Amino acid sequence: MAVRVSLLARYSALPSLAGAGFIPIALVARLPLAMLTIGTLALASVASGSYALGGLAAGAVGVGSALGAPALGWLADRYGQRSTVLVAGLLNAAATVAVIVASYPAGGLHESAPLPLMTASLLAGLTLPQVGPLARARWMALTARRPLRELERDAAFSYESTADELTFVLGPALVGALGAALAPWLPLALAAALTAVFVTAFALHPTASAVHPATRAAHPASERTPASDQAPAGARTVGGWGPVALPVGGMLAMGAFFGSTQTALTAFAGERGAAEIAGLLYAALGLTSAVAALSVAAWPAGFTLAARWAACAGALTALAFLMLVPHSLGAMAAVMLLIGLPVGPIMVTVYGLGGRLAPPGRMGTAMTALASGLVAGVALGAGTAGALAEGGGAAAAFAAPLASAGALMLLGTAALLLPRGRARAAA
Numbered sequence: 001m002a003v004r005v006s007l008l009a010r011y012s013a014l015p016s017l018a019g020a021g022f023i024p025i026a027l028v029a030r031l032p033l034a035m036l037t038i039g040t041l042a043l044a045s046v047a048s049g050s051y052a053l054g055g056l057a058a059g060a061v062g063v064g065s066a067l068g069a070p071a072l073g074w075l076a077d078r079y080g081q082r083s084t085v086l087v088a089g090l091l092n093a094a095a096t097v098a099v100i101v102a103s104y105p106a107g108g109l110h111e112s113a114p115l116p117l118m119t120a121s122l123l124a125g126l127t128l129p130q131v132g133p134l135a136r137a138r139w140m141a142l143t144a145r146r147p148l149r150e151l152e153r154d155a156a157f158s159y160e161s162t163a164d165e166l167t168f169v170l171g172p173a174l175v176g177a178l179g180a181a182l183a184p185w186l187p188l189a190l191a192a193a194l195t196a197v198f199v200t201a202f203a204l205h206p207t208a209s210a211v212h213p214a215t216r217a218a219h220p221a222s223e224r225t226p227a228s229d230q231a232p233a234g235a236r237t238v239g240g241w242g243p244v245a246l247p248v249g250g251m252l253a254m255g256a257f258f259g260s261t262q263t264a265l266t267a268f269a270g271e272r273g274a275a276e277i278a279g280l281l282y283a284a285l286g287l288t289s290a291v292a293a294l295s296v297a298a299w300p301a302g303f304t305l306a307a308r309w310a311a312c313a314g315a316l317t318a319l320a321f322l323m324l325v326p327h328s329l330g331a332m333a334a335v336m337l338l339i340g341l342p343v344g345p346i347m348v349t350v351y352g353l354g355g356r357l358a359p360p361g362r363m364g365t366a367m368t369a370l371a372s373g374l375v376a377g378v379a380l381g382a383g384t385a386g387a388l389a390e391g392g393g394a395a396a397a398f399a400a401p402l403a404s405a406g407a408l409m410l411l412g413t414a415a416l417l418l419p420r421g422r423a424r425a426a427a
Contacts, residue, residue, distance in 0.1 A: 068126035153355075
């Protein structure tokens with residue numbers, strides 16, 4: 001018999017479930033991640049006078065993050081979140097400061113000697129604390145034995161996606177405002193300070209103990225934590241890492257959609273003499289995406305994760321064709337507002353499915369692998385759309401987000417076709 005619980009009740013249960021301070025701490029702790037790439041790009045570009053060098057430094061951050069995220073997740077699963085996140089946060093704060101120092105060498109920053117800056121940028125990316133994915137792993141563990149775990153988990157994942165959207169809008173805004181008004185190094189200095197304080201608080205929060213290190217799997221069966229503490233019912237019917245490749249592929253396609261849309265919008269706005277407002281056009285997508293993500297907690301339980309993915313990705317693909325229609329900046333802003341509606345639910349759904357399909361005791365690895373797929377997808381999409389824009393302008397560049405949305409739809413359809421044992425995890 002289905003239990004009816006109001007949307008407000010589902011969200012109001014989260015603070016008491018996680019304990020005092022967790023939600024605001026985790027929200028601020030993920031802000032440096034949203035500031036680091038664009039902050040490095042801005043600082044290196046201003047310090048060197050070269051957008052190419054700035055782009056290389058930002059790219060090094062992205063590569064480092066894509067490689068470091070699953071490694072950090074594995075370490076968190078193996079040794080526990082508390083020690084892993086604490087060390088990563090302190091190392092990342094130091095690496096971020098190193099990026100600032102490397103941007104102001106004696107004699108000035110030049111394209112001919114970028115090695116110190118590239119090294120610092122790569123290290124900053126490698127050590128980025130994956131607060132969002134690891135917070136999701138904590139929610140999975142916190143709700144594992146609760147009678148309304150599926151409803152509370154939907155609410156938690158919906159909130160997490162909204163928090164991600166908000167920080168990825170606020171982070172670049174802070175970088176632009178502080179860099180323009182005061183100094184180009186200040187945003188990264190703030191990011192380092194926030195990491196040192198709030199990531200440390202996130203690492204030490206009592207919720208870290210909810211996710212048990214995988215080493216306990218080596219204990220006798222009578223002593224170790226049941227698999228249901230780490231993954232929901234149905235996940236144990238799925239063996240190994242193979243099934244997780246599907247949601248990781250979904251995040252890769254989602255990232256490609258994000259990266260290609262950003263690049264195509266930059267070309268679109270540039271053709272109209274207003275390249276500087278491309279970020280505002282993209283922010284419109286983030287706004288409705290964040291709001292729609294919150295609504296997922298109220299969706300009926302009978303609307304399975306696989307069905308949500310396929311339906312929302314189909315809607316995204318249909319709406320993406322609208323990007324080929326507008327001829328004014330205002331019309332494109334309206335289109336972005338519409339396109340954002342299925343984006344948030346897709347993010348919530350794919351993360352949720354990844355959590356269900358993760359092998360027991362490997363939740364951190366799975367969540368960070370999804371985040372890594374997103375980062376890699378952004379780079380892939382941006383590069384593809386950039387090449388298309390170079391040859392055929394914005395109209396050609398918009399083919400890339402269309403293709404990415406289509407790939408998402410195909411992967412969602414594949415989720416519907418999972419074999420029976422695996423399909424239980426997608427329910």
